[in-house]
Amino acid sequence: MNDLKDIIKNRRSIRKFQNKEVSTEIINDLLYSAKWSPSWGNSQCWELIIIDDEKQKYNLSQTLTKKNPASLAARNAPIVIAICAQKKKSGYYKGEAITKFNEWFMYDLGLVTQNICLTAHCLGLGTVIIGAFNHNKAKKILKLPANYEIVSLLPVGYPAHSPSPTKRRKISTFVHKNHFNFPK
């Protein structure tokens, strides 16, 4: 257990990478972790695009909001994983959304992403989850069919910096007993 606790605690968002390739073996380990993610009714709506083409990485980096500190990461990482989903699978039953939240694939992709990020960290690699970009432009660049969505971009590579942990809420500020029981 201590190992997993350390992996979870010591994972950082990495935005600068060494000029060092990520091997096929390592990419396969990341994909293996994705494969074993849980999902809505085991619907496995995920699609993962591994991007190592320089032009594609550049084009995708241009879809980020200008202020995004991960813009260079998307351009310079040896690989970027585009985390995508097929629509109308997760959260649906017989073609109809059956919960309050129509985009349940967001939740399932979060589960997949964390499996990938923890595995990467465990193998000595760094990742940063990018969500603030123009999704429609990225969808076009990646030639996604209409019934798929790209949700996040994940640059992956060997870290070239060691960021300090970001500040975290104390557990007591987000845990409740039996019902929501404190005012914010």
Add this chain to the structure above:
Amino acid sequence: MNDLKDIIKNRRSIRKFQNKEVSTEIINDLLYSAKWSPSWGNSQCWELIIIDDEKQKYNLSQTLTKKNPASLAARNAPIVIAICAQKKKSGYYKGEAITKFNEWFMYDLGLVTQNICLTAHCLGLGTVIIGAFNHNKAKKILKLPANYEIVSLLPVGYPAHSPSPTKRRKISTFVHKNHFNFPK
């Protein structure tokens, strides 16, 4: 790395639990893993409700769709964690949603959930992620303020069965190179 690979591979959805309490120490380990989850701009929108009250568990189990095989799990597990979020934090900037997906908290809660599920499995506990229930009824039962949402329920306890792995898509069916490159 083999350890994490095994944890990820061997986690199952557990719907039957032993009549055995989950210690405060273990609950704290789960909360610690939640605390160190990544999130949109480190916004940490999560709120976790630990439910051990029998009446609350029963009431929540009644919000599940009738066919849901996890209905008994929500009622009989020693604890159920309600995974909730404050709205308009994740995916927002100065009060405005800044991506195509307004409910980015779904993605962040997926990240948190996987940290909790892996940690639980590592400690010998089982979990099952429940998404198919009446969210508005559950929100009322849990006395959530209007600007919060409950997304999933997570029964947690010592497993009383050992389910086989569910069938998974082969990696080759969900991985693409540089752009979406096969028809479905």
